Amino acid sequence: MSLVEDARLKAKNALEEGLVDGVLALARVEDEPYPYVFEVAAETGMLELEPKWLLAKLAMNILRSSPQDYRLGIICRGCDERALNELSKRNQFDPARLHVIGLACSAEQARICLCTKPYPASIALGEKSEGFDPREDERARMFLSDDPGTRMQHWAAELSRCIKCYGCRNSCPICVCEPCKLEDDLWVRRGEIPADMVSYHLIRAFHLSDTCVACGGCTDACPVNIPLMLLQVAMRETLANNYGYEAGTDLERLSPVLSDLTIEPCPPLMEPGWLDSLKVNHET
Amino acid sequence: MSAKPPHMKPVIVIGGGVAGITASLDLARAGTAVHLVEKGPALGGQVSALDKLYPTDHCAFCPLWTEVRNCMLNPLITVHTCAEINTITKTDGALKVVVDEHPRYIDENRCISCGRCVPACGVDAISTLGAHAYPPSYYIYREKCTLCGKCVDVCPTSAIDINRKAASSEILARDVIWATGFQDYDISPLEEYGYGTHPDIMSSLQFEEWTAESGLNRGTVVKKQDNKQPASIAFIQCAGARDLRLFPYCSAVCCMHALKQAQWVKRRNPQVQCVIFFTDMRAEGRHYYEYYLREIGGSSIELLRGRPGLIYPMPDEDGIAVKYENTITQSRQIRKFDMVVLNGALQPSLAKSKDSGYSPILDTEGLLSGISPTIKSCGFCREPMDVEASVVQASSAALRVHVGEEQ
């Protein structure tokens, strides 16, 4: 039985057993993939798995706009599941109303998304495949090269093509704020194209510093094809090295940046020498 | 009307250190008027003279300067600086206290700290009150001043008036709280410590001033003799304390103080070798032992048990010889040090003013025994203790005075 049939079967069973009131997945209508909430078991025949479509934000909005007792199933990939964890940590929806059917991505999908963990915590469909380190991708290598000069050139050149369509913010599963700081003239001057590289992109990137689940949504959504997710790579590595923390993997653990050093110790900050001595060294 | 009506007569708090400040603030907040008498030009006492505080290594003035400011601005507290108690006589149900106020040549409410008077003074008798004193102002040290008056007309706000005379005021008080703290004691009578025979044998308070970050050496550790960096420093504990010839009590603060000083020396220049000669390393307060472990474990401060028998300047070369018994090898050894810090000889400040009319009752060790009916005492002058304990005892003394009851 192929992956798609297995998925259709699982969705049908979930609906028939009354486990959920609807299953959010892709459906192929006139040969075009659309996210669709299957509420009738028979329709699950049209359920599709390809292409990759980020459903986390959609699931949140469905749960918010549906009655309190409505239970939603979702066929979601690793990044969606991590995004849903982050959103439930931020009290955006009640996780008890969500039934996750985990779908593992293929190795080449991981290669496209530059995803290090292309599988959810509990895999219901497909097998776990090898993650892909973003630093190996040759285009990324220029953006993340060791020499700051080349990094700057690439980033400045790419970001100067930004048309400030806010696509990256709208597609990011974590960005739920309205009003958003990026629309506030104090932080990002209005009416300026390309968007001011430092204030627009770095403020957006830093807001996601400890919550980005590396789903690649921003890169996919960018009409001028700027690899925006690469902005997060260095911060995610810092979080992993200093705190062993990865966004979206642990529902209980809050971001280490929100607690003090006695609760979430961070090695480079712990030695008094680093901070206390006047000759504060900054070669981190 | 924020506070309940103040009790009828004010309370005199003698000593503007941490204990005096806390007692005054607590009494004022409870509604009792307070006269805080401090012999120095500004509040803060010994703690404001320290560089760092254990066990948190904070700068000493940090927890203190808001309290001093609260004290100065509190309407119920009248602060008398450069003032000392002359006599306390018991009248019907109250105490008549005569306070001598030494002349303060620079009016601190008019001095704008412009510093023009300092070069004008021929004998270098004018300086600021320390970086963070409150209120910020310059001060003329009476002992050095020759009353030449050169500084008077240089001052733009005419804040200097050198013919101010000493004044004494009389206060009818309900009670007196002694919070006079402690001071350094010259232990040259105990010759074996060699105090006074070598410039680099100094007391711990002198060492603190000599190496303070706000001091003239800005935190660098150098020998007094030749301003060069020392190779090794010895900290001698219980020098003068736990010693029936001088102070039978244990001064309670010096073990941790030595640890703190040694640790800051190591932190500023790790190659200086620090040795602490101790009898009992009394680190028993809140987080003190962790501080001890961090210092001993971390930065190689050597602990040697036992009191040195003799300390004397080396006859032929420069340096100081310390003769001690090494309990591990059971042998008597002599070791050369560049600097020696003597810790322990801290005298309660009360003993000196025995001559005041109403001599408070002292116990055998020169400490103010708390049992006298109308005189409450707190802080080091009653029992050697550190800052936290002094502050707690000050609040307790304030309570007992406020409710008017024996200690």
Add this chain to the structure above:
Amino acid sequence: MTQEILLSDHAESTRHNAAPKVVVFACKWCALIGADAAGKNKVQLPVNFRVIPVECASRVEADAVIRAFSSGIDGVAVMGCHLGGCRYNNANHRAAKRLELLRPLLDTVGIDSRRLFTSFGTAHEHHQFADVIGEFYRRLQDLPPVQAWSRSNMNDYRRGDT
């Protein structure tokens, strides 16, 4: 076309020779006291720094630091109390961690993260404050001038101001 606009705009914003512009977010309980003490002792300091007093280093938003860099400021210093010496129950721990997390982002886009100077070592004595500011200036001088920064510089920025 965009490439040239970007670089030409930055021609004058590279102002290699002028002293670097520094904004100092000074914690009111420690660093501000150091700044005041430096003043009292008349220590001569480089002119091009401005102090913004904050209640605690934890009040400094990373967005404000980013905003400062985007409006052409060369260096931002955040100076707070000792770790363990904060009056607000270790609030400066989180400030230290958050600004520590800002560094890799600045490095990623090539803005040298040494332009963000954090000192949680209580520059409360005058000579310490002066040393810290002096050292930050030396470090900024020998940092490579930032060419392709944002297109904004100060006068262009004034356009929308009241």
Add this chain to the structure above:
Amino acid sequence: MEDNKQTRCFLCECYGEISDVVDLESIRKGLEHHPRIVSCEKVKSLCLEENIDELAKRIPLSPESRVLLGACSFLARGDAIITGLQKRGIDPKHIELVDLREGCAWIHRDDPASATKKAGDLINMGIAALVQRNYSEDLTIEPKQEVLVIGAGPAGISAAASLVKLGITVHLLDRAKTPGGLLNLIKKIAPETDGTPQHVEAFLYTVGNSPLVRYYPGSRISAVRGSAGDFTVEFTSGSDVKSINVGAVIIATGARVNLPGSLYRYKELKGVITGIELERSFKGPGMKVTSAVFIQCVGVRDADRPYCSAICCPVSLKQAIQLLEENPDAEVTILHRDIMCPGSVLEDYYRKAMEAGVRFVRYDQDTPPGILGAEQVEEIRVYDVITGRERRIDAELVVLSSPLIPHDDAARVAELFDLNRDIHGFYEVRSLMHPLETTKDGVLVCGSARWPVLARTAILQGEAAAMKAFALLNTDQLTATQISQFKERKFSLALVDRQACTGCGNCVAICPYDACSLEADQGAYKSTVSQMRCTGCGSCVSVCPNGSIQLPEQNALLIGEMLKAAFS
């Protein structure tokens, strides 16, 4: 926001200290036609009494009037000016002090031109701050003139009795059935030389007979709400659930004695007992013994309990003296690593023990004493560090002196009151000058719950805690800005724009004082700030993704405008 603020600007020459370096005249001219400045004057000095009188006359007391002072720093004479103006009725929140002396003139003497430019920028920053500054509304409550004291050990009854003397109603709540805490387990209080037993008797009498004390033995706290001046505490006392409303809480829950587990063959050999068991025998018929050995630092000052419990040495001294009184010709030895008897009273007690004939042997942590014997203790072998030889002491009694450790439910109580605990489990307190206050205003901690202390210190701490609680409640109106003992006025109180808040909870997680909390509001969560708890540090503002929480006195717009004005 249409604003009708009229700002009056006063530039101080400081008798030439500022005007010699900074060209104030050019700045004054520059400000004359500044849209927001009504008038700008240059004066010789601002900080002397006569100047402040002059100044106050020229500032209208209307709510829109703002004052910009270009003078020296707050720590220099700025404080005197602002306090002087405040005494004359001008709200300090409407005054902005720009430091032109310590912040500009004195540190840039050799470059007057750029010093003047910098002074102009600093003034612009001051104007920006003055214009953008909003004001957090102050919350005023009527503090409840009642205090809850938890724990009836020496610290608790001392606090309760002291509060009674201050005329405050006390709710004394204790887990145990009878008051006295650890004192019930011992016969004499160490060191009995300084009158502590009489104090304890007096306190017990006051607590027992005063109408102001409501005593709830055998009760357990279940819930706590509110903040300084107005706490609501629910507890179960026996069978029924009670709820009381108090102004302050004093935690005096004390600590418990640690059992040595299997150290030194405890429980395995007869004759190896703990200090508590020895105390029980003193209360009973007493112990006949010819040779006894005390071992100090059992299960403490080691890797897993790296602290000194401070009371075990004085307690062992007391027990050794008592043993010698009951068995005059016995041999009592104390094996110790350091005798912790600081100060005068405890040092005299140490000397009194020596004179009574107690012998002291110092051992090292790495070579602990060995206990020999089949079923009954026969001999102790210990390496004496001073003499460098191994000593053999035959003894039939070994007393293990063990430390005080936090109660098991200390974590629960800390959770109820949102208190921090240090790595050993004792409650964390504020700075050196506020040793009994916790990070939560209105909640004080004293006695061994804070750190192991002898009864005599616990009593002092109880009185001090009572005095601090009284200082907090001794007013008809408790305002949120006046509470913090740190400074006379809190800088600012956080304010949430509930419309913009997404309920993400960052502020709730980061607030060092747990002032933020999430409230369900039509299905979504919104953050609210307790004005009493908030101290205005601003941690929440810097982690709020869309800036819906702000400090009015230093909001994001103010910082943004100051940044713009910095190098204009």
